[in-house]
Amino acid sequence: MPRLKYTASPIALVQFAYPVAALAQRLHSLDVFRGLTIAFMILVNNPGSWKTTYAPLLHAEWHGWTVTDMVFPSFLWIVGVALTLSFARRVDEGQPRGRLLAHTCRRAALLFLLGLFLNGFPAYTLATLRIPGVLQRIAVCYLIAAAIYLYTGVRGRIAAVAVVFGLYWLLMHPGGYEKDTNFARHVDSLFLSGHMWSATKTWDPEGIVSTLPAIATALFGVLAGDLLRTGLDAARKTAWLYTSGCALLTAGLLWDLAMPINKNLWTNSYALFAAGFSTLVFAACYWFLDVLGWRRGTRPLALYGLNAIAVYVLSGLFARAMGMITLADTPLKAHVFAAFERFANPYNASLLYALLNVTVLYGAAWVMHRKGWYLRI
Template identity: 45%
Template sequence: MTQSKRLISLDVFRGATIAAMILVNNPGSWSTVYPPLLHAKWHGCTPTDLVFPFFLFIVGISISLAYTKRKESGEATNKLIQKIVWRSLKIFLLGLFLSGFPFFNFETIRIPGVLQRISVVFLICSLLFLKTNWRTQAILGAFLLVLYNFLMTVVPVPGIGQPNLNPETNLGAWLDNLLLSGHLWSQTKVWDPEGLLSTIPAIVTGITGLLTGKLFLDHDKSPQEKVIWMFVAGCFGIFLGMVWGIYFPINKALWTSSYVMYTSGIGLLIFALCYWFIDILDKRSWINPFVIYGSNAITVYVLSGVIAKSLYLIKWETSDGIITLQGWTYNTLFLSWLPPYNASLGYAILNVLLLLGVAWILYRKRIFIKV
């Protein structure tokens, strides 16, 4: 693969990840969702728990590939940093927009969030890529994982006492409550799955992507050798994550160090398969929907959130009480003829297909909205 040749497998992986995000975020009813499409209740890892770290892993790879090209083109580092900071700010503000939509009550608006975490990881990883080499990145990543493990399992929690990993009394929850009280996830109010302290290991997820991108920039390795390296590294990551998980359990909400290694390992294996089939074997007959999704990934994700909230805003009175447009759509199109779990899944798939249609229109018109 030459430097100028686009890595189509990365586009496919990105698109599939965004489609999966939309699928798991939009069931017809949260009370009837197949278990693999739900997050683990606390410790553990379901397929749904893989989606967000996959996206951060992809962010890291994209940084390596994109900014290497820009540096080689002679673009000044200071100018690149300005663009990075501005892009990070835009993504963060988009996250706040989604949190506040449609009422924008700034007294209670959720400050952490998915896009907010993506913006921070993008900012830190981009600066690391521009200012450090891959060895420094690897060492820093390892240090941050060990540091986070130490903070969460050794440092006493102020006002609580012994360190613990319980939802409301761990050190991360204490810090979120201290600094962001009243601006946390509405379902908990006292802790946040995208909280402050757990953003530290999330940055390391991005670093694993940086290191993977470095592998692709190594022109001394053949495509087949790169696949082998990714498989070896992926298997090692999964193994290390499972072993580490014995002492520091795999947990998405806490973004534990074991979770970083485990999910990055799986991400490496899946990406290696994509690269092998798509870029090496040229098996591309099935990839178009994912390429289309990946071409406007952030835009489609934001639109999905706006549509989901809007469907709950539109409501009217019926003989059975008040019904929302979301409830009417779900009941009429799916629950009226499908078992509840299949109906809920059908509604989620409809969301994926409708947003694919929007992404296809943008793609066909060559409109690529760069956030």
């Protein structure tokens, strides 16, 4: 079986400044998987009405999971894979690790600031500006995972996963995992008071303590990237991906018996389960797209993946614009949703509105690709 060549961005959701001629050398399955997560994120974040949204498109209220809860950890897992493939090439070329780490710090800082920009848009009230967020968590996890990758080997990376899991367990287990009594809530209330997600106010889903297992999520992606760089043939790599994915899923389900799978707390069991899910989905993408070459129909998802950070930011800005622009004192979003309700039941109308967002953002991704615009941070 022919050996494949892999290159990837140093950060899955941040750096997408590739000339078109270089795209053929990219790991197409990673672009498609990244695009799939972005497209699904837009779908679940932008229903016509939260009251009439199909249950699988909602997050679990507290313990448990839905497919929607797998989206964000997939982002982080992809970040880990991508940084491994990129940094390995750069280290092989002789680039100093210190320089790579400094570059990583700059990217992480800019990504964190971009997250703050998105949190505050359009009115920036510093007294209540939410500090945590999706981009902020990606920035922190990317930076720490990159540092661990640059200065440890495979055993060190596995040890790092064990350390963050152990530290999280020591911090969280005594207080339990219920919404009003867990340790993560107390830490968020102490250090982030007034600067948390408005829907929760007393804790944040991207809070301080829950970032620990999220780092492990990125490290599982790093380990998958290590596997892809081995000299194994493609069939064995795929087999190892499936095996490790099933093992992680099983481990997460078993740990759920003692530590509930919970996205809001990003529990260890959730990190394991979600990493297994991501590994299995990527294994399928890798086998069918990169090994067998079955790429027909995947271009839209690849375009999402090639400019993921721009699409993510635009989706947030577009959603807010639809709520801010008014016609006859009614938000534009309400007008569009009402138009869908004229010929569809409320649940389908809500889904159609979400699909409209996916379509509009795909149009933006297509235009940016045609123009050669790839957001660089």
